[in-house]
Amino acid sequence: MKIKINQLLAVCFFTCATVNAQSGFSNDPLNAVFETSDTEKFWKAFDKMETSKDNPFTEYMKDGSLGVKGFTEFRIINADSLYTMVKRRKADYLKTRNVLDGIGLKEKRARAIYSAMKYWYPDAKFPPVYFVYGRFNSGGTVSKDGIIIGTEMLSNLDGVMGLVAHELIHFQQDISGDGSLLKNTLMEGGADFISEMISGENINTGPFRYGETHLDALCREFVTKLKNDDNTDWLYGTSKKDDRPNDLGYWMGYKISAAYFNKQKDKHKAIHDILNIKDPLKFLKESGFLDPYIKEYIESKKMKFDDFYKPYSDETHEITFTVSVPDKNDEVYITGNQPELGSWTPSSIKMNRKNAKERSITLKIHFPAQFKFTKGNWESQADIKGKDKWQNIRIEEKPSKPVHYEIINWSDNQ
Structure with missing residues (x-):
């Protein structure tokens, strides 16, 4: 069913057609839509598992909303993957069967959060919020069609509006950059900073507590890694080298965004800037948050302060790149x-x-x-022998011998 934010209680018992990417978008925070019909279809399929000879989740996938479609590629994968996970974690799914029963009671809360977003960012768009069932690998994400919440990850509705607020910020963001840790950190931390402003909730309290306790050591470490594209130990997973929690990058990005916000006289413009970062290194410099740690770092490297904020040196050097290919026609x-x-x-x-x-x-x-090697498009990237799969290859300085790489496969062949 579709549940309009300003009419949650009135229409939560009516089933409606799935919104599309055009009609579901609104400039009015009071006309945003909650789409919950996928949860009903999921439980219909779930109840057929013991009696159906076929995979009952095929229909859930086929008839799912744009939220299910958006959750499919990297999360649900396909009906068979979902069926396997549901059978394995049946008891965990059952715990969430009635988790959305109180969604109507979130009416005033949702309206307040969305209206606060409109106040701070008048250009805000309010996409549909899809509640879907996935495979316990994502609490929420955004697609071109709206915000998608993984309902199986909810134990209750206490933090759901904080999660919706965070994903709402992602939907507004237009952040440029080359996939560096700094860019990704500013994207996640900026979303946490603004979503806390409009909802009053921080959905990443664990990383924030740890970050504040270990601030100096973490800032020194981050300075050495922020230009790289390796997110390990900061976003989406850790190497287990210490007791740090996942997603410390949310905390670091929050701190940088807050420092930038606090330095600006025009707070509305500051929010616009946080949502539309065009140069992550320039934004970091203007925030001033890491200045003491950067000064400490450049002294050890005998660099100039301004040079740290350049993505690369001014000088150029001639390099010959050679790659071996898996097929003669590549x-x-x-x-x-x-x-x-x-x-x-x-x-x-x-x-x-x-x-x-x-x-x-x-x-x-x-x-x-x-750099990376491709076949001319991002769907076909090279898997390089001895390098982490799909990560950028990085050369810090002119190598002493010719560089050679072996391509063992392409991403569209895997």
Whole structure:
């Protein structure tokens, strides 16, 4: 069913058609939509598991809303994956069967949060909020069609509006950058900062407590890693090297965003800036939050303060890149973090055919350089022998010998 924020109680017993990406969007916070019909379809399929010869979740996937479609690629995967998980964690799913029963009571709370968003960011759009069932791997996300909440992750509705507020911020964000840890941290932490302003809730209290307790050590560590694209120990997982919780990047991004906000006289413009960061390093510099730790770092590296905020050095050096390919017909492109490497356009720089199994190109590039090899599109990235799968290759300084990489596979072959 669709539940309008300003009419939750009045219409929560009526089943409506699924909203589409156009009609479901609103500029009015009082006309936002909660879509819960997928949960009804899920439990209908769940109740058929013991009697159906076929996978009952096929229909759930086929007839699901745009929320189910948006949750499919990286979370649900397909009906068989969902069926396997439901059978394995049947008891855990059952605990959430009635978790949305009190959703109507969130009417005033939702209206207040959405109206606060409109106050701080008049350009805000209010997409549908889809409550769907997935495979216990995401509490929430956004797609082009709206906000999607993984209902199986909810033990109750106490924090659901904080989660909705966080994902609402993601829907407004337009943050540029090259996939660095800093960019991702500002995206998540900025969402936490603004969502706390409009909801009064912080959904990541564990990382925040740990971060405040270990502030100096974490800031020193973050300074050394913020330009890299490796999120380990900061976002989405840890290496277990210490007792830190997951997602400390939310706390770090929050601190940087708060510092930037507090320095600005025009607070509404500050919110706009946090949502629309075009240069993460410039934003960090203007926040001033990490200045003491950056000064400490550059002294050890004999760098200039302003040079730290550059993505790479001013000088260029000639480098010859050579790659071995898995198939003699493979065409290979190189792309990376600077104009000389195509500025992350996957089809701008094609490597030359050296022989049947090798491709090569000589370029003048800046250091540090980050790059990847593709077949000319992001759907087909190279899996490089000895490198973490799908992460950027990074060269800090001019190598002492020619660089050679072996492509063992392509992402669209896996």
